[in-house]
Structure formats: structure tokens, C-alpha cells
Amino acid sequence: MTHTDLTDTEIIKRILQGEQVLFAQLVQRYQQYVFTLVLRFTGNREDAEEVSQDVFVKAYRSLADFRGEAKFSTWLYTVVRTSCITFLRKKKLTIASMDNERTLAQLENRESGFNANIIEQKSRHAMVNAAIRLLSPDDGQLITLFYKGEQTLEEIGRIMGLDPNTVKVKLHRARHRLKEKMEKYFSYELEH
Structure with missing residues (x-):
């Protein structure tokens, strides 16, 4: 079985057992997914690239928190959302709520x-x-x-x-x- 044949859960289990090099497989599988979601929040490619890298760093550090109750991509989405909110707050944008329709529309169109x-x-x-x-x-x-x-x-x-x-x-x-x-x-x- 090659690394590409492993399920996300199997890869995560092996990473947590010390095979950290396998994390590159998860990055490869999900980099487009993460970038697309982050771009939706940030509105520009440069910020999206920066936040996407941050997402994978946070995901790696928090991998032990993944319990396998949902798909890895579902868990990863929460890391994306949290990272985007943090990033946007650091950029000092006034965000009353990420669910506020007008605020998000302004964020998406501001660039x-x-x-x-x-x-x-x-x-x-x-x-x-x-x-x-x-x-x-x-x-x-x-x-x-x-x-x-x-x-x-x-x-x-x-x-x-x-x-x-x-x-x-x-x-x-x-x-x-x-x-x-x-x-x-x-x-x-x-x-x-």
C-alpha cells in the first residue's frame, strides 16, 4: 500500500505515531480545498496564500484533537474558519459577526x-x-x-x-x- 492509498484517518494515525513526513500527503490532498475556502473569506490571493499556510500549521499542531467523528475535511473546515476570523481581526477589520451578510459581502468585494x-x-x-x-x-x-x-x-x-x-x-x-x-x-x- 502506497502513501497515496491510505485514508485520511490512517495517515493521521501514522503521523501521531511519529511519521510526521506523511503530513505532506494531507497538505497535498487538501491544499486546493483550503485555499478555495480561505479565498472566499479573505477576498484576495495574497492573503489567502498566507492564511492557507497558517491553516496547515495549526492543523498539524492540533492533529491530536481530530477524533475521526466526522471527515477530516469537516474538521479542517473549522480550522479554516477560525484562522480566517483571527486573520481578519488582526487586519483590524470591524467584524461584528462572520455570519453578518453585509460584512462578509464587503470583505469579499473590498479588494x-x-x-x-x-x-x-x-x-x-x-x-x-x-x-x-x-x-x-x-x-x-x-x-x-x-x-x-x-x-x-x-x-x-x-x-x-x-x-x-x-x-x-x-x-x-x-x-x-x-x-x-x-x-x-x-x-x-x-x-x-
Whole structure:
């Protein structure tokens, strides 16, 4: 069995038994997931790269706290969220609550207007990410966790403190709103 065939739980167990070099496997598996989530909170690539590194340092130091009750990615999400909140507070942004819709919208749009990014980024992936940033924070979080983080409805429910059925309904609505944003802001790109 190669290292890449090991499950997250098996890798974590071996790291805690002294094979620290295996942590690179977890980083490799989750670096895109972490970066995508962090970018959603910070709004710019430079900050996202810095915070992503910090997330993995904190995850490594706290690995013994992972109990395996949920997927590693679910546990890692809480490290991402905590690290982002800490980072944003250090940047002296006034954050009444990370769940405050207007505050998060301001954070996501403060770096540069997304219109400039649309002109620069023509790929479908970039358009979808731009459309996700136009959604409310809750909708964006649901879409990101379900499609990019590949979390189950139950795991998303645990992360967001919601019943899985509520998550299912909210996800359906979020998908509909994402489609509306895509059609409204990217209709030309979608046609060509």
C-alpha cells in the first residue's frame, strides 16, 4: 500500500505515531480545498496564500484533537474558519459577526471590484467563482462546501449548525440563485 492509498484517518494515525513526513500527503490532498475556502473569506490571493499556510500549521499542531467523528475535511473546515476570523481581526477589520451578510459581502468585494476580475478571467471556473462571490455568504458557503469541499448534507449541517433537511432546501435555493447570477452577469460568456 502506497502513501497515496491510505485514508485520511490512517495517515493521521501514522503521523501521531511519529511519521510526521506523511503530513505532506494531507497538505497535498487538501491544499486546493483550503485555499478555495480561505479565498472566499479573505477576498484576495495574497492573503489567502498566507492564511492557507497558517491553516496547515495549526492543523498539524492540533492533529491530536481530530477524533475521526466526522471527515477530516469537516474538521479542517473549522480550522479554516477560525484562522480566517483571527486573520481578519488582526487586519483590524470591524467584524461584528462572520455570519453578518453585509460584512462578509464587503470583505469579499473590498479588494477589487469583481467587474475588473470578470474582464481578466474568462474561464468557466472563474465565472462560477465570481458568481458565487455575488451570492449571500450562506449561499456561497453552501455551494462551496457541497461542490468544492464535497461535504455531505449531514457534514454541512454540522458545520453550519443546521438540520440536514434544511441544508438540502437551502442548497436547492442557493443553486437556483447561482444560476440566476450566472445568467444575469455572464450571459454573453455562457453563449460564446
